[in-house]
Amino acid sequence: xxxxxxxTNENYVYRVITPSNWDRAKGRPKPTAFKQSQGxxxxxxxxxxxxxxxxxxxxxxxWQERLISDNPSERDAVARNLSEFGDTAEKLLxxxxxxxxxxxxxFTDRDFEVTAPEANGHQDARGDFEMHKRTLAxxxxxxxxxxxxx
Amino acid sequence: MPKSVxxxxxxxxxxxxxxxxxxxxSSDPGKASQKPAPDISGIVEEIDTFRNLRYGWxxxxxxxxxxxxxxxxxxxxRTAIDAIKExxxxxxxxxxxxxxxxxVELYWEETNRWLELLFRPDDPDRILVVRGEAASKPTKDEAxxxxxxxxxxxxxxxx
Numbered sequence: 001x002x003x004x005x006x007x008t009n010e011n012y013v014y015r016v017i018t019p020s021n022w023d024r025a026k027g028r029p030k031p032t033a034f035k036q037s038q039g040x041x042x043x044x045x046x047x048x049x050x051x052x053x054x055x056x057x058x059x060x061x062x063w064q065e066r067l068i069s070d071n072p073s074e075r076d077a078v079a080r081n082l083s084e085f086g087d088t089a090e091k092l093l094x095x096x097x098x099x100x101x102x103x104x105x106x107f108t109d110r111d112f113e114v115t116a117p118e119a120n121g122h123q124d125a126r127g128d129f130e131m132h133k134r135t136l137a138x139x140x141x142x143x144x145x146x147x148x149x150x
Numbered sequence: 151m152p153k154s155v156x157x158x159x160x161x162x163x164x165x166x167x168x169x170x171x172x173x174x175x176s177s178d179p180g181k182a183s184q185k186p187a188p189d190i191s192g193i194v195e196e197i198d199t200f201r202n203l204r205y206g207w208x209x210x211x212x213x214x215x216x217x218x219x220x221x222x223x224x225x226x227x228r229t230a231i232d233a234i235k236e237x238x239x240x241x242x243x244x245x246x247x248x249x250x251x252x253x254v255e256l257y258w259e260e261t262n263r264w265l266e267l268l269f270r271p272d273d274p275d276r277i278l279v280v281r282g283e284a285a286s287k288p289t290k291d292e293a294x295x296x297x298x299x300x301x302x303x304x305x306x307x308x309x
Contacts, residue, residue: 016209018207018208018209020203020207020208020248021208021247021248023245025245026245026259030245030247030257031247031255031257031266032247032248032249032250032255035249035250035251036210036211036250037208037210037211037212037213037250037251037252038211038213038251040211043210059209063209073205073206074205074206074211076204076205076206077204077205077206077207077211078206080204080206081206081209128290130268130278130280130290131280131288131290132288134257134264134266134280134282134288135288
């Protein structure tokens with residue numbers, strides 16, 4: 001008999017939540033955590049193909065790759081982030097990062113287009129963020145530090 | 151389902167039923183003057199901290215928060231408190247959010263209603279409104295500060 005969906009990672013995605021997008025009073029992401037700037041796609045990771053720790057490491061790797069960007073603003077931003085938040089998964093969590101988990105269907109049911117997972121689990125989600133970001137924030141399951149570092 | 155708000159339409163409650171004292175607070179000036187002042191502690195200060203968010207503050211490519219949007223949101227909060235303090239029993243503090251496109255969002259979440267007001271960097275006095283009621287589908291529209299103020303009354307009301 002198959003396990004119930006909430007006990008598996010099938011068809012779930014992870015999203016990293018930065019400290020500026022964390023609502024401390026409510027203990028969950030702010031709605032703006034589910035919006036990307038300038039209409040770009042929202043990054044999520046297939047929970048089938050990536051671990052929460054891997055999602056945090058991907059964040060760090062992305063910053064380190066951008067340290068050699070041609071764009072000085074981008075170089076400055078990622079250097080600042082690495083300095084402020086750290087360069088390990090443990091340090092990111094200590095400095096206010098969180099990982100949340102959501103059913104992929106919560107995106108697709110709201111007419112979001114979600115690309116197929118890449119090898120590292122990364123997926124792009126595009127849709128009406130303004131309309132649905134609050135609902136996605138509420139539906140987010142916040143993982144504990146232990147779950148994030150397992 | 152909430153009505154749509156446009157420059158020419160009014161949001162719910164403007165023409166709605168009168169609300170009695172049990173849900174809205176007394177209209178007696180004497181009693182009104184005894185009500186505690188609305189709690190705005192920290193909101194304006196929290197919005198001001200958004201000035202410190204530089205490019206990439208979301209870990210990606212979020213834009214710095216526009217000073218014009220910050221000022222517009224602060225001005226709106228002060229106006230809202232001034233306007234509703236005599237009408238409502240309690241003021242619920244909104245959650246200020248930095249928007250990755252450089253705006254400021256104020257977010258109220260009440261028992262059955264919620265409201266997001268986005269003060270955008272390019273036109274901070276033309277506010278993007280997203281709101282919903284219970285499990286109904288959200289609506290999205292634009293509003294002037296005066297119209298948005300009516301929506302704050304809508305979201306804070308306890309029918």
